[in-house]
Amino acid sequence: MYSTHNKHLFDLESLNIKLYKSMNVVDDKTIVKEYFNSTGFDRWRRIYGNGEVNTVQLDIRKGHQKTVDTVLSWLKSDENLSEISICDAGCGVGSLSIPLAQAGAKVYASDISEKMVEEGKERAKEILGNADNPTFAVQDLEALSGNYHTVVCLDVLIHYPQEKASEMISHLCSTATERIILSFAPKTFALTILKKIGSFFPGPSKTTRAYQHREADIVDFLQKNGFNIQRQAMTRTRFYFSRILEATRK
Numbered sequence: 001m002y003s004t005h006n007k008h009l010f011d012l013e014s015l016n017i018k019l020y021k022s023m024n025v026v027d028d029k030t031i032v033k034e035y036f037n038s039t040g041f042d043r044w045r046r047i048y049g050n051g052e053v054n055t056v057q058l059d060i061r062k063g064h065q066k067t068v069d070t071v072l073s074w075l076k077s078d079e080n081l082s083e084i085s086i087c088d089a090g091c092g093v094g095s096l097s098i099p100l101a102q103a104g105a106k107v108y109a110s111d112i113s114e115k116m117v118e119e120g121k122e123r124a125k126e127i128l129g130n131a132d133n134p135t136f137a138v139q140d141l142e143a144l145s146g147n148y149h150t151v152v153c154l155d156v157l158i159h160y161p162q163e164k165a166s167e168m169i170s171h172l173c174s175t176a177t178e179r180i181i182l183s184f185a186p187k188t189f190a191l192t193i194l195k196k197i198g199s200f201f202p203g204p205s206k207t208t209r210a211y212q213h214r215e216a217d218i219v220d221f222l223q224k225n226g227f228n229i230q231r232q233a234m235t236r237t238r239f240y241f242s243r244i245l246e247a248t249r250k
């Protein structure tokens with residue numbers, strides 16, 4: 001009797017969540033946070049790991065690694081890593097934060113998902129030992145305070161519509177004293193077609209929406225916030241597309 005009652009409550013709760021989602025009452029941030037603490041966590045932890053994955057996930061893993069490598073090479077080429085502070089906003093499992101700390105930068109890594117942060121901490125412990133760099137925190141990037149020489153935000157904006165993405169960029173800019181590095185899925189004709197036929201974010205866990213952004217809009221937001229584009233790159237594999245922009249304060 002008790003368990004039947006509980007089951008009804010549970011069914012009602014999940015029905016409510018579905019109803020809320022379909023009515024668009026739950027905002028994108030709540031959905032993204034819930035996703036990266038549940039099915040999304042399992043999916044992305046595997047993609048960002050070394051274990052066995054399917055061919056699509058392997059393609060995304062390789063694409064993402066190229067994005068991380070591009071950013072690492074930009075940052076290392078300036079030869080001042082040990083002198084600067086870096087904020088990795090939406091750090092995931094630490095794919096960028098850990099090698100950056102290893103290369104000598106002081107890294108503040110934060111993410112809205114507790115699960116991703118826990119995994120990041122474990123990976124850092126395994127790779128770097130019990131070091132306190134990177135510092136990990138569970139935090140919405142719009143709640144970031146303080147100032148960092150460089151603020152990096154990789155593959156996060158894809159989870160948000162344009163208006164929210166612009167608010168996020170403004171906030172990230174306000175915490176960056178010198179430089180900001182962003183990546184996003186560019187809104188191109190080819191990608192729009194791919195998304196329409198369902199090849200974008202393939203697999204069973206297409207729980208979050210993937211938003212593409214117009215590069216001109218992102219550049220415009222950056223300029224309005226006092227930044228000029230310095231370096232740019234594009235990572236493109238079969239299923240992974242990421243435009244990377246580096247901008248420095250005017």
Ligand SMILES: C[S@@+](CC[C@H](N)C(=O)[O-])C[C@H]1O[C@@H](n2cnc3c(N)ncnc32)[C@H](O)[C@@H]1O
Pocket residue numbers: 029032033036044048089090091092093094095096110111112113116139140141142153154155156159
């Ligand atoms: C696709 S993963 C990318 C992770 C990492 N930046 C990387 O490239 O390895 C997106 C991450 O953004 C995080 N995220 C989404 N919205 C966020 C927000 N508002 N504030 C902080 N993190 C957020 C998610 O929890 C997830 O870990």
